[in-house]
Amino acid sequence: MKRTTLSLIAGTAALAAVTGFATLSTPDAAGTDTAKAAAELPVERTSLMCPAPSISDLAETSYTSFTPVTKGTGGEGKAELRPATEQSAEGGGGDSGAKGKKKTEKPVLTPKEPGTPVTGDASGGDTPALLGTAEGKFAPGWALQETTEVAAGTGRGLQGVNCTAPDTEFWFPGASTAADRTDYVHLTNPDDSAAVVDIELYGQDGAIDSSVGEGITVQPHSSEPVLLSTLTDEKQENLTVHVNVRSGRVGAAVQALDDRLGGDWLAASTDPAPSLVLPGVPKDATAVRLVAFTPGDSDADLKVRLASPSGAITPAGNETLHVKAGMTTAVDLGDLTRGEAGSLILTPTDQSVPVVAALRVVRGKGADQETAFIPATAPVGTRATVADNSAKGTTLSLVAPTRAAKVKVTASAGSDGGTAVSKTFTIKAGTTENVDAPVPSGLKGTYALTVEPLSGGPVYAARTLAATEDGVSGFTIQTLPDDRGTVAVPEADQDLEVLQK
Numbered sequence: 001m002k003r004t005t006l007s008l009i010a011g012t013a014a015l016a017a018v019t020g021f022a023t024l025s026t027p028d029a030a031g032t033d034t035a036k037a038a039a040e041l042p043v044e045r046t047s048l049m050c051p052a053p054s055i056s057d058l059a060e061t062s063y064t065s066f067t068p069v070t071k072g073t074g075g076e077g078k079a080e081l082r083p084a085t086e087q088s089a090e091g092g093g094g095d096s097g098a099k100g101k102k103k104t105e106k107p108v109l110t111p112k113e114p115g116t117p118v119t120g121d122a123s124g125g126d127t128p129a130l131l132g133t134a135e136g137k138f139a140p141g142w143a144l145q146e147t148t149e150v151a152a153g154t155g156r157g158l159q160g161v162n163c164t165a166p167d168t169e170f171w172f173p174g175a176s177t178a179a180d181r182t183d184y185v186h187l188t189n190p191d192d193s194a195a196v197v198d199i200e201l202y203g204q205d206g207a208i209d210s211s212v213g214e215g216i217t218v219q220p221h222s223s224e225p226v227l228l229s230t231l232t233d234e235k236q237e238n239l240t241v242h243v244n245v246r247s248g249r250v251g252a253a254v255q256a257l258d259d260r261l262g263g264d265w266l267a268a269s270t271d272p273a274p275s276l277v278l279p280g281v282p283k284d285a286t287a288v289r290l291v292a293f294t295p296g297d298s299d300a301d302l303k304v305r306l307a308s309p310s311g312a313i314t315p316a317g318n319e320t321l322h323v324k325a326g327m328t329t330a331v332d333l334g335d336l337t338r339g340e341a342g343s344l345i346l347t348p349t350d351q352s353v354p355v356v357a358a359l360r361v362v363r364g365k366g367a368d369q370e371t372a373f374i375p376a377t378a379p380v381g382t383r384a385t386v387a388d389n390s391a392k393g394t395t396l397s398l399v400a401p402t403r404a405a406k407v408k409v410t411a412s413a414g415s416d417g418g419t420a421v422s423k424t425f426t427i428k429a430g431t432t433e434n435v436d437a438p439v440p441s442g443l444k445g446t447y448a449l450t451v452e453p454l455s456g457g458p459v460y461a462a463r464t465l466a467a468t469e470d471g472v473s474g475f476t477i478q479t480l481p482d483d484r485g486t487v488a489v490p491e492a493d494q495d496l497e498v499l500q501k
């Protein structure tokens with residue numbers, strides 16, 4: 001895009017095009033201060049995608065929706081979560097229904113007011129992917145959690161994923177085509193036109209030749225689960241999956257199912273960067289594996305540190321990590337945390353080379369082992385929210401990798417009753433704390449946790465959710481990046497360099 005000077009109204013339209021469904025409208029105001037007052041506005045429309053939860057007939061899935069109360073929103077709005085195969089009113093492909101018609105099945109859930117979670121559920125192995133849209137007061141900071149309990153079989157245990165916004169590129173270090181793994185890439189298209197996607201695989205020796213992953217078509221308002229083992233005959237213990245969208249947009253997540261170690265969702269790593277933070281390693285982790293990849297032409301040399309409650313620790317024998325260009329590198333860190341809360345911090349030892357990374361975390365021993373994944377994540381930023389918390393099974397980890405930070409944590413009202421409560425915490429520089437997160441007074445049902453940094457350096461966060469069902473213990477971990485609930489709008493006649501890409 002050429003360097004162009006735009007008015008406030010044109011700038012708003014351009015921002016809407018860049019952010020996709022995250023859009024806003026120009027406020028009704030007058031006078032010379034209008035442009036300055038409109039510098040930061042809540043988004044007015046958001047789209048999130050929840051992948052098909054499980055192929056197991058024993059699966060029990062819950063969905064939880066939550067929107068934090070946001071200043072500057074109006075009194076109107078709506079949100080709902082529906083099967084991905086339903087058509088839009090304007091028509092467009094899909095797997096069922098006639099073009100131009102809209103199915104009228106009851107939504108899986110429909111939020112009523114910001115500040116209070118709403119839940120829905122499904123069971124069995126035929127639950128489809130879901131598309132969610134939120135408008136008006138429900139859009140800023142909207143969070144959707146999909147949580148599945150599988151009592152037995154491959155992938156048994158607790159699987160959880162934050163439903164994701166559509167994008168055009170995703171990196172998943174930590175996938176596998178090993179004999180005991182069954183990994184799927186779930187691609188969900190929210191739009192009225194087909195999306196075309198390439199899936200690239202990178203193993204320990206570099207790119208894996210495969211034409212099967214090229215030009216995958218995802219029909220409008222539909223989802224495609226792609227089994228990784230159908231893309232290559234190679235059995236690779238550690239893979240990096242690159243999802244690149246040629247046209248359109250998709251939501252993407254990897255479902256990693258293990259015959260022995262249970263399973264969970266592997267969310268996308270944050271964009272490639274020289275330094276990465278992987279927060280919230282459980283203090284009772286019995287095995288931790290780091291998987292890293294650099295997409296550039298230069299090797300990356302990284303310093304590996306564990307941010308513990310007492311400060312930064314260098315893991316013995318794993319002080320540094322060398323990542324060859326275009327090759328997936330994995331290292332087993334053992335029981336890294338040794339009974340204390342921890343977060344892994346990767347920084348360049350010399351030359352800055354962008355990398356992506358994720359952790360595979362195992363808890364338990366023998367037949368009681370279970371697995372979860374922690375991708376490198378972006379900082380909390382202004383605000384971040386995670387839904388579907390329980391009074392006894394929730395652990396919130398906060399890490400301040402560079403400078404001390406003051407953080408406000410708010411527990412929302414419960415889905416079936418309860419009053420919101422807030423607490424403030426100070427996290428020392430270079431440390432991780434499993435904080436005593438607040439619980440709504442008079443809690444009934446589930447609740448959401450919202451994290452808001454108040455001062456100091458950047459904060460990273462993760463939530464561990466643990467549950468036991470029919471004697472089977474399980475856990476899942478979700479990171480808390482910024483919720484992108486607001487959009488910065490340039491002042492009138494301001495040079496929009498932010499849009500030049």
